Structures are given as structure tokens and as C-alpha cells.
Amino acid sequence: MxxxxxxxxxxxxVAGFRLGTASAGIKTPGRKDLVVMECAAGSSVAGVFTRNxxxxxxxxxxxxHLAQLSPEHASDAEFVNTPCYFVIxxxxxxxxxxAQGYADALAVCESVAELAGVEVNKVLPFSTxxxxxxxxxxxxxxxxxxxxxxxxEDGWRDAAEGILTTDTRPKGAFRQFDIEGKQVTVTGICKxxxxxxxxxxxxxxFVATDADVxxxxxxxxxxxxxxxxxxxxxxxGDTSTNDSLMLAATGQAGVTVDAxxxxxxxxxxxxxxxxxELAQAIVRDGEGATKFVTIKVAGGLSSQECLDVAYTVAxxxxxxxxxxxxxxxxxxxxxxxxxxxxxxLDADKxxxxxxxxxxxxxxxxxxSYTEAAGQAVMDEEEITIHIDLGRAASAGEKGVTETIWxxxxxxxxxxxxxxxxx
Amino acid sequence: MxxxxxxxxxxxxVAGFRLGTASAGIKTPGRKDLVVMECAAGSSVAGVFTRNxxxxxxxxxxxxHLAQLSPEHASDAEFVNTPCYFVIxxxxxxxxxxAQGYADALAVCESVAELAGVEVNKVLPFSTxxxxxxxxxxxxxxxxxxxxxxxxEDGWRDAAEGILTTDTRPKGAFRQFDIEGKQVTVTGICKxxxxxxxxxxxxxxFVATDADVxxxxxxxxxxxxxxxxxxxxxxxGDTSTNDSLMLAATGQAGVTVDAxxxxxxxxxxxxxxxxxELAQAIVRDGEGATKFVTIKVAGGLSSQECLDVAYTVAxxxxxxxxxxxxxxxxxxxxxxxxxxxxxxLDADKxxxxxxxxxxxxxxxxxxSYTEAAGQAVMDEEEITIHIDLGRAASAGEKGVTETIWxxxxxxxxxxxxxxxxx
Numbered sequence: 149m150x151x152x153x154x155x156x157x158x159x160x161x162v163a164g165f166r167l168g169t170a171s172a173g174i175k176t177p178g179r180k181d182l183v184v185m186e187c188a189a190g191s192s193v194a195g196v197f198t199r200n201x202x203x204x205x206x207x208x209x210x211x212x213h214l215a216q217l218s219p220e221h222a223s224d225a226e227f228v229n230t231p232c233y234f235v236i237x238x239x240x241x242x243x244x245x246x247a248q249g250y251a252d253a254l255a256v257c258e259s260v261a262e263l264a265g266v267e268v269n270k271v272l273p274f275s276t277x278x279x280x281x282x283x284x285x286x287x288x289x290x291x292x293x294x295x296x297x298x299x300x301e302d303g304w305r306d307a308a309e310g311i312l313t314t315d316t317r318p319k320g321a322f323r324q325f326d327i328e329g330k331q332v333t334v335t336g337i338c339k340x341x342x343x344x345x346x347x348x349x350x351x352x353x354f355v356a357t358d359a360d361v362x363x364x365x366x367x368x369x370x371x372x373x374x375x376x377x378x379x380x381x382x383x384x385g386d387t388s389t390n391d392s393l394m395l396a397a398t399g400q401a402g403v404t405v406d407a408x409x410x411x412x413x414x415x416x417x418x419x420x421x422x423x424x425e426l427a428q429a430i431v432r433d434g435e436g437a438t439k440f441v442t443i444k445v446a447g448g449l450s451s452q453e454c455l456d457v458a459y460t461v462a463x464x465x466x467x468x469x470x471x472x473x474x475x476x477x478x479x480x481x482x483x484x485x486x487x488x489x490x491x492x493l494d495a496d497k498x499x500x501x502x503x504x505x506x507x508x509x510x511x512x513x514x515x516s517y518t519e520a521a522g523q524a525v526m527d528e529e530e531i532t533i534h535i536d537l538g539r540a541a542s543a544g545e546k547g548v549t550e551t552i553w554x555x556x557x558x559x560x561x562x563x564x565x566x567x568x569x570x
Numbered sequence: 571m572x573x574x575x576x577x578x579x580x581x582x583x584v585a586g587f588r589l590g591t592a593s594a595g596i597k598t599p600g601r602k603d604l605v606v607m608e609c610a611a612g613s614s615v616a617g618v619f620t621r622n623x624x625x626x627x628x629x630x631x632x633x634x635h636l637a638q639l640s641p642e643h644a645s646d647a648e649f650v651n652t653p654c655y656f657v658i659x660x661x662x663x664x665x666x667x668x669a670q671g672y673a674d675a676l677a678v679c680e681s682v683a684e685l686a687g688v689e690v691n692k693v694l695p696f697s698t699x700x701x702x703x704x705x706x707x708x709x710x711x712x713x714x715x716x717x718x719x720x721x722x723e724d725g726w727r728d729a730a731e732g733i734l735t736t737d738t739r740p741k742g743a744f745r746q747f748d749i750e751g752k753q754v755t756v757t758g759i760c761k762x763x764x765x766x767x768x769x770x771x772x773x774x775x776f777v778a779t780d781a782d783v784x785x786x787x788x789x790x791x792x793x794x795x796x797x798x799x800x801x802x803x804x805x806x807g808d809t810s811t812n813d814s815l816m817l818a819a820t821g822q823a824g825v826t827v828d829a830x831x832x833x834x835x836x837x838x839x840x841x842x843x844x845x846x847e848l849a850q851a852i853v854r855d856g857e858g859a860t861k862f863v864t865i866k867v868a869g870g871l872s873s874q875e876c877l878d879v880a881y882t883v884a885x886x887x888x889x890x891x892x893x894x895x896x897x898x899x900x901x902x903x904x905x906x907x908x909x910x911x912x913x914x915l916d917a918d919k920x921x922x923x924x925x926x927x928x929x930x931x932x933x934x935x936x937x938s939y940t941e942a943a944g945q946a947v948m949d950e951e952e953i954t955i956h957i958d959l960g961r962a963a964s965a966g967e968k969g970v971t972e973t974i975w976x977x978x979x980x981x982x983x984x985x986x987x988x989x990x991x992x
Contacts, residue, residue, distance in 0.1 A: 199909075200909045202904045202933060243904075246932050278901070279904070279905065280899075280900060388905060389904070479701025483810060490623065508666065508702075511671075512667050513666065513668075559984050561891075562891055562979065562983075
């Protein structure tokens with residue numbers, strides 16, 4: 149189940165970024181489960197990773213190898229003048245696997261490095277799937293020649309399918325813009341549908357651009373994009389041991405981006421838009437999702453208190469089951485706001501809208517509200533819950549607004565997670 | 571659905587505490603939905619209430635009236651020498667009802683006061699049920715003479731049924747002990763099965779003893795009992811606008827309890843045990859519950875970090891669905907521990923047991939673990955997840971341990987909450 153239509157469209161190639169996909173048989177024979185991505189020599193690479201204290205072996209290695217790709221470490225010309233690689237498997241997260249898991253992830257990197265003729269620390273590993281099972285290294289590495297043999301700038305679609313687990317559809321997004329007559333492309337794919345929550349969750353994302361961007365700037369753009377995209381979604385409040393989001397810039401479009409230039413503004417926007425679209429695609433494909441819900445909290449004194457309220461509402465099982473039932477049960481929304489931990493919240497000043505319909509104010513149902521009006525909003529597949537905390541106004545200020553995206557909680561969420569050993 | 575057998579047994583009377591139950595037809599005709607309780611003149615009364623910012627009208631009034639019952643306010647002999655009353659309705663929470671809700675709750679108190687011949691501030695109101703609907707005051711008050719006509723010290727069973735909403739069974743507990751040849755009784759009932767979470771949640775509890783206890787001491791015992799019982803349970807992480815727990819001491823057993831006496835130790839234990847048993851009964855009757863799960867977190871540096879880990883595991887939808895599936899999916903438990911927000915957690919030192927079976931250590935599956943051993947524990951209806959954070963040991967200390975109780979997450983939870991307008 150998922151919200152809306154599968155809108156995956158053909159993704160434009162990014163010069164210098166090639167993708168190859170194979171079916172190694174890691175968990176399910178015949179299923180695409182192994183992807184290799186190649187960033188041409190000279191690319192800048194940025195990455196952000198899960199903050200879960202149980203950080204999977206591949207994440208530990210990807211972080212370490214990424215640090216070695218940064219300019220201050222890459223003084224060796226031979227090191228710089230080779231491509232770098234991402235190797236992604238599904239079917240096994242290689243998490244909760246202790247020292248053996250670390251050795252296994254490193255063995256996979258070594259195998260890619262050998263086939264590609266690069267040093268091992270130019271290979272970054274990513275895994276998603278079941279936690280706590282030993283990685284089938286041999287099965288995986290036997291699939292590597294097939295994946296690398298297919299490396300192609302037009303390999304986005306297969307790769308988008310090859311990184312999926314419980315997802316029901318591939319997820320991709322792109323933006324293109326012109327700078328001085330030259331076209332710049334930003335293309336990305338991601339996977340994730342359960343265990344989704346701020347600070348990323350079982351989510352892998354790979355975005356590439358053909359602009360030429362210094363690594364420090366690229367990392368900054370990635371963190372900014374993350375903050376208003378993948379860190380603003382929640383399906384079930386669970387976060388994973390394996391989340392990773394990578395951004396590569398190959399520089400092959402012939403456009404150089406400096407921090408203060410027009411091209412920087414355009415590129416930054418494009419990266420943010422791609423990440424937002426990818427993040428929302430994860431929510432639309434949330435496990436068992438039948439609704440796509442935007443929660444907007446305004447009138448707060450700080451970003452944090454707006455987010456606290458937004459996530460408490462978004463993760464309330466009672467609100468989520470009411471959304472599943474298309475029930476305009478604003479009482480549950482009020483109750484969730486009330487327990488979000490804002491000590492001095494003045495309940496009398498809080499207002500709540502479903503879509504454009506004011507449903508609650510002054511601690512009760514709005515006088516103008518009708519059940520029919522609320523029901524009409526709830527019957528839609530895409531619903532906005534708009535909450536005004538009324539705190540900034542009383543302080544004579546404009547106030548802070550935060551927006552997050554989430555889903556309902558359905559029978560199918562239970563079925564998927566009771567039956568799937570993740 | 572509920573865990574274990576319905577073990578409701580005959581509850582012993584508490585001299586001076588009478589209960590009367592009626593079917594007023596507030597929501598469902600013929601269902602017991604109105605309960606009046608009477609604490610004989612001279613009783614001490616203690617109470618604790620929800621911390622939700624949207625605090626229902628009856629809670630606001632119960633708090634205000636309780637304050638007026640305290641010794642410093644009760645200098646008027648005529649005021650002291652009358653009984654006080656609790657009036658409880660189900661079918662409507664009278665929450666999210668604004669100023670009208672307040673007036674309605676007060677009107678109910680006035681009606682009880684008139685029938686009983688006491689001042690209105692000797693009546694404390696409690697409501698549970700749907701949020702945001704106007705209270706049917708007339709329907710309710712028309713049922714009051716029937717409820718008050720049945721006031722009886724043996725009315726516990728009917729009252730235990732009369733306060734239920736989505737509960738599948740009445741919940742009661744008692745303890746009796748002797749002091750200097752005189753028997754002291756502590757008897758209590760409660761309701762609640764969804765929206766359950768620390769700081770109480772849609773939960774009403776009424777406990778009475780025939781010991782003679784000063785109000786200040788009674789309030790202290792209630793807060794202590796609350797902390798290790800109702801504030802240690804979670805079903806879905808939602809808390810309610812209406813939670814209230816009351817404790818009355820009628821003094822009619824002829825036993826006076828002073829802070830430092832043996833009787834104080836015995837009474838305090840009895841109150842704690844009754845509250846623990848009632849709280850656990852709520853979890854066992856959790857909406858859609860098929861498992862009763864004890865989560866024990868040891869080796870922490872503070873109570874708070876143990877509770878943070880315990881609640882993150884207890885409220886993880888992925889852990890809860892694995893419990894429903896009887897799946898020993900320890901990877902999900904590790905992932906939940908890892909995201910509990912303990913910044914400097916050393917994942918390598920964390921150990922996890924299912925029952926007596928060590929399942930995970932050193933960031934991976936324990937060498938001694940077998941799937942069969944884990945499965946045997948998960949197949950039970952009552953499961954203990956024991957987590958050692960390994961932080962106190964490294965600091966050379968004994969460490970803090972906290973225990974909470976929770977349920978799994980089943981199809982029935984969705985069904986109940988998607989269909990019931992709470």
C-alpha cells in the first residue's frame with residue numbers, strides 16, 4: 149500500500165556518475181540486491197550518517213573512508229586521480245554483527261577495490277535489510293563483477309530498484325538548471341519506508357550532480373538539505389542503524405560553484421528540492437500508509453518546541469489510527485499537543501485546523517466547525533494538520549513555524565512488521 | 571483481547587467508603603456508566619492528576635475541590651463533619667469542551683451536593699470517554715438518584731464495571747494486614763487500556779483504606795505509589811486529558827498511622843502493592859494486547875537514562891510488532907536502545923536478555939544464543955526484556971535499575987482505535 153500513484157520518471161544522467169546493478173541472491177534469488185556507483189576521478193563527495201549509538205559496520209567504514217576522501221587527506225595525486233565507489237547491498241544490514249561484521253564490510257570494499265584497481269579506502273559500503281545476521285560476503289562479492297560490468301550513467305532506474313527492501317516502489321527525483329548556457333543536473337534516488345524518523349532512519353539516499361563543487365561547500369549543502377527533508381519525516385518513530393545519505397559532485401558539467409555565486413544559490417535550491425521530494429516519497433511509501441499527512445506547527449517560540457509538538461502529534465498512535473479511519477478526531481490531536489512537554493503552554497490560545505477548516509480553539513471545538521467540513525478534509529488522501537500554538541503572538545513576535553510529513557497507522561503496518569524480519 | 575485470565579476477585583469492603591453504580595444511558599443505553607463514591611465524614615483524601623496541558627474540565631474542578639478539602643482549608647466543623655463524594659461518568663470525557671464543559675461538570679457536582687446535602691466543593695467529578703462532545707448533563711443527573719440509592723460498602727464490583735470504557739474486564743486489587751489485632755484494608759479499582767503512558771493516561775483509579783492517616787502523609791504515599799506503578803506503564807505512549815488517581819482514608823478501622831510507625835511501613839507497602847497490581851492490570855488489558863512485557867533496564871548512571879531507554883524500547887512500533895509476532899528480533903531492540911538519546915552510550919558494553927537468555931552483547935548476537943532459546947521465551951504470554959547498559963560498572967558503581975511494563979502492538983489495537991471515537 150502507498151499513497152498516490154507511482155510517479156517514478158526517467159532520471160537524467162549525471163556526467164561522471166555511473167551505476168551498475170545486479171542480482172547477487174543475498175536474501176531472495178533473482179531480486180536486484182547489489183548496486184555499485186562510481187564517482188569519476190576528481191569528484192567531491194559529502195555524506196551524513198545515522199546517529200544511532202548502534203552504528204552498523206558499513207556505516208563505520210563509510211564514515212572513515214569518507215574522511216580520507218576529504219581534500220586535506222588527499223594530497224596524493226594518484227589517490228585523487230582514481231574514481232571512488234559506493235557499494236550497496238540489500239537483504240542484510242550487517243548491523244549488530246560485531247567485529248565479524250566490520251571485517252565482512254571491509255572484505256566487500258576490498259573486493260570492489262581490486263576489481264576497480266583503486267585503493268580500498270576509495271570504496272564506501274552501505275547495507276540495508278535484516279539486522280543481526282552474518283553478511284553472506286561470498287555471495288555478495290560473486291555478484292560484484294556483474295554489477296560493475298553494468299556501470300552506466302543511465303543506470304539510475306535499476307539502481308533505484310536495487311536498493312529497495314520493504315519499499316513498494318522506486319524513488320527518484322531530479323532538477324536541472326542552466327548557468328551561462330551550461331546545463332547542471334542534480335539527480336537522486338533513495339529507499340526507505342519503515343523505521344523512518346528524523347535523524348534519518350532505515351534510509352539510504354544517493355544524490356549526484358555534475359557541477360564542480362568544493363567538498364566543504366558540498367557537505368554544507370547536504371546538511372542544510374537534510375535538515376529540511378529527511379530530518380522532517382516520520383513514519384513510526386524508529387530510526388535505524390544504517391542510515392546514510394551521500395552527495396557526489398563530479399564537476400563534468402563545466403560549471404564551477406563558489407559559495408557566493410548565483411550558481412551556488414541555484415545548486416543549493418536544486419539539492420534541497422531533490423532531497424525534499426525524495427523524503428516525501430519515503431513517507432508516501434510508508435509501511436502500510438494510506439494517507440500523506442503534513443503537520444505544520446506555527447506560533448512557537450522556538451524551532452524545537454514546534455518540532456516537539458509536530459512529532460508528538462505525528463507519532464501518536466491514536467492520531468495515526470484516527471487518520472487511517474478518516475476520522476476528524478480533533479480531541480486526540482489536542483491531547484497529543486497537550487502532552488508534548490511544553491510546560492507553560494496556554495491551552496486556551498491553541499488553534500487547530502484540518503486543511504483550511506478551523507476545528508478547535510479555546511480548549512474546545514470551534515463554533516464554526518461542522519463534522520461534515522472536517523470529514524471532507526479527512527476523506528482526502530493528502531491531509532494537512534495546521535496547529536498554531538499562539539505563543540509568539542502573545543509575545544508580540546512573528547513566531548517560528550516548522551513542517552514535517554508523516555503517515556497514518558494501518559493494519560498493513562502491523563502485517564508488514566510482524567511478518568518481516570528486519 | 572487481553573493477556574492472561576480475568577482474575578477479578580471479590581474485593582473486601584472498606585469501612586466508611588460506599589459505592590453506588592447506575593446505568594444513566596450517557597452513551598450506550600443499559601450500560602453501567604455512572605458511579606458515586608462516598609468517603610465518610612472525617613476521611614482524608616489525596617489525589618494526583620494528569621499533566622496534559624489540555625486538562626479536562628472535571629480534572630480542573632476535582633483539583634480545586636481537593637485543595638479545599640485539605641486540613642488548612644477545612645476549619646469549619648460543619649464542613650468537616652459531612653462526607654465527601656466522587657462522581658464518575660464514562661461515555662464522555664468532558665474534555666476539549668471549553669467554558670461550557672466547566673459549567674457542565676460543576677452542574678453535576680451541584681446535583682450530587684443537593685442530593686447528599688453537602689456543599690458543592692465536597693464533590694469531586696471524574697469523566698472518561700469521548701473527547702470534545704458536550705456532556706449530557708441532564709441524562710447524567712437523572713441517573714444520580716439511582717446511583718446514590720445504591721451506595722454500599724460492598725459496591726466495589728459494580729463500580730469497577732461502571733468506570734470502564736474500552737477495557738475488556740474490571741480491574742481491582744486489595745491488601746489486608748493486622749496492626750495490634752486490628753485488620754486494615756486497602757482496596758482499589760481502576761480503568762484504562764489505551765492512551766496509557768507515564769504520567770498516567772486515560773486512567774482513573776480509586777483506592778480506599780480504613781486506616782486513619784493524616785492528609786499530608788496520605789498524599790505522600792499516593793505520589794510514591796504512583797511513581798512505581800501507574801507512572802511505569804505504557805501501552806501506546808499517549809496520555810490523556812482526564813487521568814486521576816484518588817486515595818481516601820476513612821479512619822474507621824481504629825488504627826492511626828503516623829509517619830514513623832510500623833503501621834506506616836505496612837500501609838505504605840500495601841498502597842504501593844495495590845497500585846502496582848492495578849497498573850499491571852491496565853497493561854494486561856491493553857488495547858489489542860496479546861503479550862505482557864516487563865522491560866528492566868539496569869547498569870545506568872541515572873534513573874532518567876534507564877527510563878529513556880526503557881520507554882524507547884517499549885514504545886518502538888518495530889519492537890512491539892515483533893513481540894506481537896513472537897519474533898525474537900533482538901536487532902530491533904538494539905536499534906531502539908541506540909536511538910534513546912544517550913549521547914555517550916558505549917554500544918560495546920550493552921547486553922540484552924530475553925527472559926534468562928542472553929541474546930546480544932558486543933554489538934552483536936551473543937555467541938551462546940540460539941534462535942530456539944529466544945523463540946521459547948517469545949512464545950510465552952509474559953516476556954521480560956532485560957537490558958544492561960554497562961555504564962555503572964565502568965564507573966565502578968552499582969548502577970540504577972528501572973522497570974516498566976508494556977504490551978505488544980496488534981491488529982486489534984488498530985481496529986479498536988480506528989473504529990472507536992475516543
